[in-house]
Amino acid sequence: MPTVIDISPPVGPGTPVFPGDTAYAQTWVARIGPGCPVNVSAITTTPHAGAHADAPLHYDPQGASIGAVALEPYLGLCRVVHAIGVRPLVQWHHVCHALPDEATLPARVLVRTYAHMPADRWDPALTAFDPELLERLADRGVKLVGIDTASIDPADSKTLDSHQVIRRRDMRVLENLCLDAVPEGDYELIALPLKLMTADASPVRAVLRTLD
Template identity: 25%
Template sequence: MKTINNPKCWTDLSAPVTNKMVHWPGEPEVSVCKLFDMNKGGPANVTTLSMSAHTGTHMDAPLHFVKNGKDISMFPLDLMIGPARVIEIKHDRFIPLEEVKQYEINPTERVIFKTKNSLSEWAKQEFKRDYVYLSSEAAQYLKEKKISIVGIDYISIGGKNNGKEVHQTLLGNNIWIIEGLFLKDVIPGLYEMICMPVKIKDSDGAPARVIIRKI
């Protein structure tokens, strides 16, 4: 992905779905294969997919960590398109409250965190146990600010020791989460964003296509 210079140019932040791409430990490997292949005498090309709903670039619905919460098919249409702010985090282990508080975050904002996770081609690598995650204090701050969406550049916004807490703090307050974004060449600033998760009834998450362009 190239650095964004043309305001009219849309940039795709979504990870390609490929065989054996990184996935959360304990969840099934990604399988993309041909059920029918015209090069092998098939009547058409038909691809089958097998993976967790929380693989690659995806959205978490409240149902992911909130009993009887909203499922991904209930993602509000008015949140799918609109301004989003990319904030670059310097801390190399987690997203601390002190850094987040430097920005004047407003209610209903869509906030995307770019961290050192974006320095590597994480989707093609083994699962990283030292990925940068959102601190519990910063999650609480975002809850108090009543933002609408938060995104991050790895497959989980929470860490090993606070994953459940961070998810519950956000999802329990109707803050929808985008995980697995590609932000390597994205310059911090304000963008127009389109985020379209697959509409899967009763699912706690779904793969999503996320694109942005500079405002």
Template identity: 35%
Template sequence: MEIIDITAPFSPEMLSWPGQEPPSHEFLAHQRQGDPNTVSWWQTGGHAGTHVDAPLHFIPNGAGIEALDLRRSIGPCRVLDLSHVEGHVGRDDLEAAEIAGDQRLLLKTRNSGDDLMRRGEFEEGYVAVSREAAEYLIEAGVETLGVDYLSVEPFEDAEFGEGEFRTHHALLKAGVTLLEGLVLTEVEPGEYFLACLPLKLVGSDGSPARAVLIRGLNI
């Protein structure tokens, strides 16, 4: 059995969305200072690094992350190679990939080839999912979608206070679970078992998560 960690390292130096503070970390006690134990204190946003979006993120009165059906983020999945796509993932790209029947789908794009999730600098030109592609994912019956950058949304539609967030609205309204910030650089396309667990943060619109892919798992 092979376990592949697809989680971005979580630290104050990690990649963060423009205008959002990265996580902060301090020690309330430390054995190096003569304390009997070491105790960390973290402050972070719900959408830092590898994370899961709750419907509440964009849907008024939507469910918080604590209500996530964990069957959405645990189970067989497909990693789809879209590294050839220029611009954003479109409907035609997904139609050509024959995704019908893929309940959990992770998109490996040029973002992974450039290892963008492990760079400290934000890249506005990341590959995202177009609204038309989102609509096709819904039609195809995809229930869980994973992407290899901080957002499924094209940057030009995701500027706070200006953008329309059309991709998020379409997917979350349709009940699609969104896993964002996955590190797929070393992952080969194919079939895996996915396990991605967010924290059970009551009333939160999202949560950091630990995500792994497992190959050769016999259940």
């Protein structure tokens, strides 16, 4: 039977977000007690907390909201590639060992850069993607890329060059994946965004299933 691997970091109070973004907070609207049969909470958070899918609207003023994008890129065969310890940018030579030129690639590529993802703290020196890497992946038919850091661009970038490649090549992106326990190889990815019709991103419960 296939094994399910959860690649979503926990989300709750203390979950790191980009400086200045909205941290996770939860309040109780109702609690179980006399006259009330249920617990009901309200949450406030950036949609970029934890594992999440960026919408084109995040980096393109005319882009689609996350609720309007097709779901196919977020579901299907993917390849996990290790580039552990690489900084500041993952470049082609860091990942080409797992992406041979003569082979057909899965439409989804996820890159692990951390030995242990810092799920409880903000990393200002996060590893990002070299835009040229994304161009080469798009040329090979890749429709979705994912990374275990908070952004595919450096945290201090003002031009968001990698996000602009994603925009121009009509690719999709997952960020803040937790790939600590995932060996290199091929898996089935399931990471569906919520149907948030005006949002620039959505949390996802990202999982991999082994192919055996």
